[in-house]
Amino acid sequence: MESIENIQAQLKETLSEKRYLHSIGTMKMAKILAKKYNVDENIAMLTGLAHDMGKEIPLDKAMEYIKENKIVIDEIEKQNTALLHAKIGAYMSKKYGFTEEMQNAIKYHTTGNPEMDNLAKIIYVADKTEETRNYEQVEEIRKLAMENIDEAVIKILDHDIEKNIKKKVLIHPDGILLRNKLLLKFI
Ligand SMILES: [Fe+2]
Numbered sequence: 001m002e003s004i005e006n007i008q009a010q011l012k013e014t015l016s017e018k019r020y021l022h023s024i025g026t027m028k029m030a031k032i033l034a035k036k037y038n039v040d041e042n043i044a045m046l047t048g049l050a051h052d053m054g055k056e057i058p059l060d061k062a063m064e065y066i067k068e069n070k071i072v073i074d075e076i077e078k079q080n081t082a083l084l085h086a087k088i089g090a091y092m093s094k095k096y097g098f099t100e101e102m103q104n105a106i107k108y109h110t111t112g113n114p115e116m117d118n119l120a121k122i123i124y125v126a127d128k129t130e131e132t133r134n135y136e137q138v139e140e141i142r143k144l145a146m147e148n149i150d151e152a153v154i155k156i157l158d159h160d161i162e163k164n165i166k167k168k169v170l171i172h173p174d175g176i177l178l179r180n181k182l183l184l185k186f187i
Pocket residue numbers: 051052055085109110
């Protein structure tokens with residue numbers, strides 16, 4: 001598997017400054033959460049670092065990449081194209097030797113998915129709580145992330161769903177399925 005240093009150097013070349021710092025922040029937060037929830041820290045850091053590697057590809061190039069590599073996308077991803085970078089990034093990360101589990105964590109980081117394991121939840125939460133994130137509930141979610149990862153995931157889903165309603169964009173059902181699954185655990 002590729003080293004953190006090498007991936008970091010590649011991302012510095014290819015991503016904007018803002019996205020690069022977000023990637024570093026996600027890596028650091030993933031490390032903290034991995035330690036807390038007994039997940040391999042190196043695996044979590046690598047996955048956090050690379051999670052947005054597909055994000056800055058222009059839409060026409062992204063669609064080409066999807067076609068070339070026969071990546072299967074659904075109707076909602078076709079409409080809400082901001083979602084596409086998750087599946088693209090997961091596919092791209094194969095070149096670093098990422099395992100299926102790491103690829104899945106990248107694949108699920110935008111919508112959430114009921115199949116998420118601990119690593120995927122860590123990446124999902126790290127992405128939304130890393131040090132450069134700044135929104136109203138971020139402190140509350142950061143705190144929750146260190147207490148109960150599932151509750152942090154639910155809070156982020158709620159926040160995202162509300163945001164998507166306000167923006168009048170399609171909401172991916174995988175996030176709803178995940179939210180239902182996690183909520184049932186707390187009933
Ligand atoms: Fe992302």
